[in-house]
Amino acid sequence: MTVDPTPVLRVTDLTTRFNTQDGTVHAVNGVSFDLADGEVLGVVGESGSGKSVTMMSLLRLIPTPPGEILAGQAIFEGDDLLSMDLGDLRKVRGGKVGFIFQDPMTSLNPVVTVGDQIVESLAVHQPGRRKAMRLRALELLQLVGIPSPEERLRCYPYELSGGMRQRVMIAIALACNPKVLVADEPTTALDVTIQAQILELVKGLREKLGMAVIWITHDLGVVAGLVDRVLVMYGGQIVEDAPVDEFYAQPRHPYSQGLLASLPSATSRGDKLVNIQGQPPDLRSAPASCSFAPRCPHAFDRCDRENPVLAAVSATRKVACWLDEVPVLVGAQSDETAKGQVGHGR
Amino acid sequence: MLWFIGRRAAIAVPTLVAISFIIFAILDLAPGDPTSHLPLTIPREVREQIRESMGVNDPFLVKWLLWVKQVMIHEPISLIEQLFNVQIGSGERTRVISWQSRGPVVETIAERLPQTTWVMGLAFVFGILIAVPVGVISAYKQYSVFDQIGTFVSMVGYSVPTFFTGLLAIVIFSVKLGWFPSYYDTTLEVTDWSSFVAQIKQIVLPVGVLSMFNAAALSRFTRSSMLDNLSEDYVRTARSKGLKEKRVLVRHVLRNSLIPVVTLIALQVPGIFAGALITEQIFRINGIGHLLISSIHGGDIPMVQTLSFLIAALTVLFNLVADVVYGMLDPRIRYD
Numbered sequence: 001m002t003v004d005p006t007p008v009l010r011v012t013d014l015t016t017r018f019n020t021q022d023g024t025v026h027a028v029n030g031v032s033f034d035l036a037d038g039e040v041l042g043v044v045g046e047s048g049s050g051k052s053v054t055m056m057s058l059l060r061l062i063p064t065p066p067g068e069i070l071a072g073q074a075i076f077e078g079d080d081l082l083s084m085d086l087g088d089l090r091k092v093r094g095g096k097v098g099f100i101f102q103d104p105m106t107s108l109n110p111v112v113t114v115g116d117q118i119v120e121s122l123a124v125h126q127p128g129r130r131k132a133m134r135l136r137a138l139e140l141l142q143l144v145g146i147p148s149p150e151e152r153l154r155c156y157p158y159e160l161s162g163g164m165r166q167r168v169m170i171a172i173a174l175a176c177n178p179k180v181l182v183a184d185e186p187t188t189a190l191d192v193t194i195q196a197q198i199l200e201l202v203k204g205l206r207e208k209l210g211m212a213v214i215w216i217t218h219d220l221g222v223v224a225g226l227v228d229r230v231l232v233m234y235g236g237q238i239v240e241d242a243p244v245d246e247f248y249a250q251p252r253h254p255y256s257q258g259l260l261a262s263l264p265s266a267t268s269r270g271d272k273l274v275n276i277q278g279q280p281p282d283l284r285s286a287p288a289s290c291s292f293a294p295r296c297p298h299a300f301d302r303c304d305r306e307n308p309v310l311a312a313v314s315a316t317r318k319v320a321c322w323l324d325e326v327p328v329l330v331g332a333q334s335d336e337t338a339k340g341q342v343g344h345g346r
Numbered sequence: 347m348l349w350f351i352g353r354r355a356a357i358a359v360p361t362l363v364a365i366s367f368i369i370f371a372i373l374d375l376a377p378g379d380p381t382s383h384l385p386l387t388i389p390r391e392v393r394e395q396i397r398e399s400m401g402v403n404d405p406f407l408v409k410w411l412l413w414v415k416q417v418m419i420h421e422p423i424s425l426i427e428q429l430f431n432v433q434i435g436s437g438e439r440t441r442v443i444s445w446q447s448r449g450p451v452v453e454t455i456a457e458r459l460p461q462t463t464w465v466m467g468l469a470f471v472f473g474i475l476i477a478v479p480v481g482v483i484s485a486y487k488q489y490s491v492f493d494q495i496g497t498f499v500s501m502v503g504y505s506v507p508t509f510f511t512g513l514l515a516i517v518i519f520s521v522k523l524g525w526f527p528s529y530y531d532t533t534l535e536v537t538d539w540s541s542f543v544a545q546i547k548q549i550v551l552p553v554g555v556l557s558m559f560n561a562a563a564l565s566r567f568t569r570s571s572m573l574d575n576l577s578e579d580y581v582r583t584a585r586s587k588g589l590k591e592k593r594v595l596v597r598h599v600l601r602n603s604l605i606p607v608v609t610l611i612a613l614q615v616p617g618i619f620a621g622a623l624i625t626e627q628i629f630r631i632n633g634i635g636h637l638l639i640s641s642i643h644g645g646d647i648p649m650v651q652t653l654s655f656l657i658a659a660l661t662v663l664f665n666l667v668a669d670v671v672y673g674m675l676d677p678r679i680r681y682d
Contacts, residue, residue, distance in 0.1 A: 056582075059586065061582060090590065091588060093587065094588035095588055098586075107583045109602070110677075111675070111676055112597075112598075112601075124588045158678050
């Protein structure tokens, strides 16, 4: 995959907090990344690592209050999404950046027909005659592979299966030919065969339409088959940024290693699954040290004093870790010693 | 849907018969004598004859069935005759006769109904017009100053009874300020501008008090329904499509939030006809509520029975209407 060198989206130092009754939750802490034109970027991490909040912050879709975007820039086509006025941002939402959400069961309005929900998006960004927009909606349903689309246009969401609803969500997100498609765990709520279908669909659509895709997931198998580059998030920060093949061959951050090691394997039978010991970090205090340090098998004193910054370790990779040379675990799944190392913590 | 309505209407008939039995039985057990307000000089035997002629001494079942026949068959036919100026059959049939006025109860009810529907209907409409916007804004700006004030006012409005707010309004606006009359004059006919102004003036206080009371509960209900829907995923989807906030709110959130609210509103419609028992007393509106109270005082059992039954029948009817409206607003509800 050749990647255009000028990014379509450049995010710098994005910081989002939630001011809740229990205190301030530091959900996203200084996240920076680039998204190249036509690139598929996978964002992985545990629940609560800030993947979704990061992406929703970009379009300011987090509820404010309690959410608050404290700092950062998100340059999209030369303009900062985080500081532009709401009217301009609305042109980007749905027009240039399409969003697919996790749960297709609840993400569609239950009392509005599928056709009207697609047309609604068209009416905002590409207003035209109603008939023409209906026709475009029909075309979109065909594009996402919905059988007998004429009938489906008049259906209510409850009349469709989960997979079909997610296809409708994709049709809505793609309605106005966006430059970027953000997919927030779009297959999590679906069963495995439907997951595969949706994955294939997005793959095909990306090749056909050429938009960049940000795919949020916690399924590393999905990442391997779909994405060009991986961002690993932990505790509201990006801890590793690597091309997908290099990431699988040689994860650099101890957390990435742990993630890969915990994948169940087809070759080692009867063993207990490997896990990363400990709990995800409490985000109620601002990170002053490496947030992974308490769970890291390689942690040393500097990790408790300073929070590592995301730094380039090669032309294509960035890692946020104080270890100069992280022990390399090649083929984490088959290596018994690697499992032991990562699994036991400290 | 038609099948559903037909089935529900069919079920309504035995329901109404059962209701009529309960109402009739309870009131029949109540102490009271139709001759008690006649002069004491009437001899005992004559009194007994009057009772006999009124059918008071008939067995309970006979009295009940006769009444059911009169209320459910004779009165509707008479009503149709009057409305369309036709004669059905011989035109001779027994009617439910008031013990007080000695005339058919239905005619008295028809006299009283306009005052009640006029005041209650306006209060109902204004109540909705106030409650829905207040509920929507309160939910959208949750915990804002507007929401806090709205919450306070509706809590007060709901918990303070209308006989208090009504009297308070009379004391302030009629006695102290002299802006509005303290009672509702039902003999006033609107013929010209000044009588129209007088009509508006006398209706302000009762309608105001009642619509505040209606709005209080309804706005709370709208608010909580809005809050439930505002946090739904599809609202985020709507925003992610680039829709304006107003459209997100009206087309997506409000449309879903109104489903339970409209049901509640439909269930309140019988109240328009049933009248306000207490408020009508305070403002001296001689409507249905007033009629019911005075009939209870006067021991006019046929009137009380018929009024109670009419209110019950309307409640059954609007329950059905609420279900139908619910099905029309929410495509997920299927009745077949």
